[in-house]
Amino acid sequence: xxxRLRLQExxxxxxxxxxxxxxxxxxxxxxxxxxxxxxxxxxMVLALHVFVGNSGVLSFGHGAFAMFGAFASGIVTxxxxxxxxxxxxxxxxxxxxxxxxxxxxxxxxxILAGAIVAGLSxxxxxxxxxxxxxxxxxxxxxxxxxxxxxxxxxxxxxxxLLALPPFQFFEEPVVLTVIVMLAVYLFGISRAxxxxxxxxxxxxxxxALGISIMRVRWIAFTLSGAIAGLGGAMFAHVAGTVQVxxxxxxxxxxxxxxxxxxxxxxxxxxxxxxxLVTGIGQILLMMEQQKPILxxxxxxxxxxxxxxIALSLVVMLLWRSDGVTKGREFKLGMPKLRK
Amino acid sequence: xxxxxxxxxxxxxxxxxxxGCTSTSSSSESAAxxxxxxxxxxxxxxxxxxxxxFMSPFDGPALTTAQIAVDKINAAGGVNGCQLTLxxxxxxxxxxxxxxxxxxxxxxxAKLLLVTCDADINAKSAQVANTAGVLVIAPCVGxxxxxxxxxxxxxxxxxxxxxxxxxxxxxxxxxxLGKTATLxxxxxxxxxxxxxxxxxxxxxxxxxxxxxxxxxxxxxxGKLDKxxxxxxxxxxxxxxxxxxxxxxxxxxxxxxxxxxxxxxxTPIISGFGMDGAFWRAADSKxxxxxxxxYASVWGDDPNPKVNDLLAAFQTKTxxxxxxxxxxxxxxxxxAFALAATRAASFDGKALAGEMEKFKNEDLTxxxxxxxxxxxxxxxxxxAVLKITxxxxxxxxxxxxxxxxxxxx
Numbered sequence: 156x157x158x159r160l161r162l163q164e165x166x167x168x169x170x171x172x173x174x175x176x177x178x179x180x181x182x183x184x185x186x187x188x189x190x191x192x193x194x195x196x197x198x199m200v201l202a203l204h205v206f207v208g209n210s211g212v213l214s215f216g217h218g219a220f221a222m223f224g225a226f227a228s229g230i231v232t233x234x235x236x237x238x239x240x241x242x243x244x245x246x247x248x249x250x251x252x253x254x255x256x257x258x259x260x261x262x263x264x265x266i267l268a269g270a271i272v273a274g275l276s277x278x279x280x281x282x283x284x285x286x287x288x289x290x291x292x293x294x295x296x297x298x299x300x301x302x303x304x305x306x307x308x309x310x311x312x313x314x315x316l317l318a319l320p321p322f323q324f325f326e327e328p329v330v331l332t333v334i335v336m337l338a339v340y341l342f343g344i345s346r347a348x349x350x351x352x353x354x355x356x357x358x359x360x361x362x363a364l365g366i367s368i369m370r371v372r373w374i375a376f377t378l379s380g381a382i383a384g385l386g387g388a389m390f391a392h393v394a395g396t397v398q399v400x401x402x403x404x405x406x407x408x409x410x411x412x413x414x415x416x417x418x419x420x421x422x423x424x425x426x427x428x429x430x431l432v433t434g435i436g437q438i439l440l441m442m443e444q445q446k447p448i449l450x451x452x453x454x455x456x457x458x459x460x461x462x463x464i465a466l467s468l469v470v471m472l473l474w475r476s477d478g479v480t481k482g483r484e485f486k487l488g489m490p491k492l493r494k
Numbered sequence: 495x496x497x498x499x500x501x502x503x504x505x506x507x508x509x510x511x512x513x514g515c516t517s518t519s520s521s522s523e524s525a526a527x528x529x530x531x532x533x534x535x536x537x538x539x540x541x542x543x544x545x546x547x548f549m550s551p552f553d554g555p556a557l558t559t560a561q562i563a564v565d566k567i568n569a570a571g572g573v574n575g576c577q578l579t580l581x582x583x584x585x586x587x588x589x590x591x592x593x594x595x596x597x598x599x600x601x602x603x604a605k606l607l608l609v610t611c612d613a614d615i616n617a618k619s620a621q622v623a624n625t626a627g628v629l630v631i632a633p634c635v636g637x638x639x640x641x642x643x644x645x646x647x648x649x650x651x652x653x654x655x656x657x658x659x660x661x662x663x664x665x666x667x668x669x670x671l672g673k674t675a676t677l678x679x680x681x682x683x684x685x686x687x688x689x690x691x692x693x694x695x696x697x698x699x700x701x702x703x704x705x706x707x708x709x710x711x712x713x714x715x716g717k718l719d720k721x722x723x724x725x726x727x728x729x730x731x732x733x734x735x736x737x738x739x740x741x742x743x744x745x746x747x748x749x750x751x752x753x754x755x756x757x758x759x760t761p762i763i764s765g766f767g768m769d770g771a772f773w774r775a776a777d778s779k780x781x782x783x784x785x786x787x788y789a790s791v792w793g794d795d796p797n798p799k800v801n802d803l804l805a806a807f808q809t810k811t812x813x814x815x816x817x818x819x820x821x822x823x824x825x826x827x828x829a830f831a832l833a834a835t836r837a838a839s840f841d842g843k844a845l846a847g848e849m850e851k852f853k854n855e856d857l858t859x860x861x862x863x864x865x866x867x868x869x870x871x872x873x874x875x876x877a878v879l880k881i882t883x884x885x886x887x888x889x890x891x892x893x894x895x896x897x898x899x900x901x902x
Contacts, residue, residue, distance in 0.1 A: 183601055184598075184601035185598050188593065188594060188597045189594075192590070233645070234645070237643065237644060237645045240642075240867075241645075242637075242643065242899070242900055243639065312684070313614070314684050315614050315617035315639075317620075317621060317639075317645040317646060318621075318645020318646070394617075394621065395618070395621035398614055398617060400589075401589070444584075457546055457586055458586070
């Protein structure tokens with residue numbers, strides 16, 4: 156188990172993500188869109204990794220934090236004249252109509268929103284274990300969904316908020332992602348991270364060592380809520396629009412699949428899972444759209460993509476439940492010398 | 495072993511991306527021979543619309559008529575000396591897929607992006623075109639979401655929006671059916687809730703009484719989420735002269751069946767959402783049901799352009815049109831061509847500028863107007879159809895006397 160900083164464990168995933176971003180993102184407009192969406196999803200996967208990976212407790216509720224982050228950032232960056240004139244935004248609280256922040260202050264707001272919602276709900280949710288925790292977090296997602304779907308004082312309700320400012324430079328989401336990777340890794344090797352993994356490995360022995368399970372889980376839950384808030388906001392700015400459906404079941408399923416397929420317990424697993432699922436998804440999408448791949452056109456029926464990702468999740472859970480990476484961190488495999 | 499595994503994972507991942515992203519499509523069909531020297535290549539119209547999924551009944555036929563309009567314009571010599579070519583990729587009613595397809599079309603140089611007939615589903619793809627400075631038209635969006643007020647200055651809808659549609663429903667109901675109404679308000683989508691809201695506002699303004707508003711919901715799969723027995727009982731108690739059913743099939747069809755099934759024979763009026771016969775059984779004996787929609791697909795529409803288009807649709811698809819919303823597909827291309835001719839350009843801003851000057855332009859969908867803030871029609875006449883013994887018949891074309899917008 157990781158306990159101290161090993162540079163390659165950090166640099167391996169970072170280099171892969173940066174290499175992927177440049178190799179794909181600078182090729183074409185579609186490449187750029189794929190990279191930016193993937194990075195936004197990846198930040199969400201990292202949020203899940205912080206909590207789910209380290210604690211072993213499943214959460215279906217992180218979409219709620221992403222939703223809070225996305226709407227917080229979205230509503231303060233939508234230009235005031237649109238908030239004044241749009242029929243879908245006519246019931247907004249007046250202070251929201253006049254509140255205008257730049258992209259980065261709005262991202263800070265998104266992080267705070269995610270952290271606060273996670274911190275408060277975590278006070279109750281972190282008392283639960285196993286299935287009960289999974290269901291309760293799912294209920295949290297449902298609550299958040301209904302709040303945003305029905306409350307048109309704080310957003311567009313069931314409709315879309317349009318005209319969010321996009322990232323100006325290609326590097327912005329890349330840098331944000333790398334910062335999050337750094338934070339996630341440092342948390343993993345911190346005292347809180349280590350004790351949290353101890354509670355995952357043995358929930359009976361850990362309290363005997365003086366660890367408060369609830370306390371360490373709460374810390375991780377709050378941190379992952381903050382990261383999910385950022386991930387949600389990034390996703391919104393990449394698309395230039397935000398609506399509540401964007402963060403509901405498909406989003407939750409997609410990001411959890413990425414984490415589980417890659418291997419939830421490590422930063423490396425989250426990275427590989429995200430890129431693998433995105434890559435396979437893109438290839439299947441091209442086949443569905445009958446585009447040639449290396450000169451060959453394979454035609455698959457629509458929906459194959461969703462089925463393949465779901466089936467690979469089943470396969471992973473059945474035969475390799477700790478993911479492609481077995482939950483290990485990245486390691487350049489030099490021949491093992493005697494220590 | 496670890497070396498090979500870690501490295502293997504890197505390589506596989508990297509390989510997948512290279513494979514996934516380097517090849518570009520080279521399979522686009524060679525378009526009709528370019529006629530004039532003004533264009534090196536035909537002008538691309540990209541359609542990021544739903545050919546499958548729950549929006550496909552609206553998008554699919556509109557896409558077909560868009561192609562019919564493109565063929566017709568090309569046969570007449572094209573636009574500004576350029577031939578048009580329409581390419582469509584199925585979004586499966588998936589906003590993220592639509593976004594990707596839109597990006598693809600824009601990078602291939604599309605001058606017009608056609609998007610799904612729902613402002614929430616098309617938000618991402620419309621945003622892509624708008625940001626890139628490309629004109630974006632949703633053939634039949636029925637809300638006022640496309641346009642500068644929502645951050646889409648290059649976005650238009652060739653549909654007839656709720657403020658006009660609901661006002662026509664309310665005005666027709668008040669004038670012909672009676673002064674008291676019970677509303678059946680489908681809470682599942684914005685289109686139906688705003689439809690009932692505007693109906694209520696206009697009906698009351700005319701001096702009518704809304705006795706009660708019965709709410710219900712349907713699931714994404716188009717089923718009532720619970721039976722509407724209590725709502726129907728309330729409507730029966732109301733004894734109103736007319737029921738306004740703001741919904742769409744299948745939940746709307748179930749609600750209509752529940753109302754008639756309980757022996758309530760009050761005239762019912764609905765909007766475009768309930769157009770078409772596909773939601774009724776072939777041997778339906780439905781009576782006294784009114785639908786306010788684009789046109790009549792039953793062969794009795796007085797507008798010859800509509801009938802010509804319906805005939806071309808039948809020839810192309812081998813089947814009759816399901817709903818009249820399809821005329822907006824052809825009209826989207828007609829509007830694009832008209833604006834491009836007047837602007838002598840295909841630049842998105844120039845096209846939007848010309849479209850904002852549209853004043854009762856003679857398109858297949860009827861006289862079409864836009865202005866600097868309203869990028870959808872609210873004053874265009876719509877057809878009122880009456881269903882008797884399960885058969886639709888054209889009653890009249892009528893425009894809203896007073897389009898009714900939601901108020902603050």
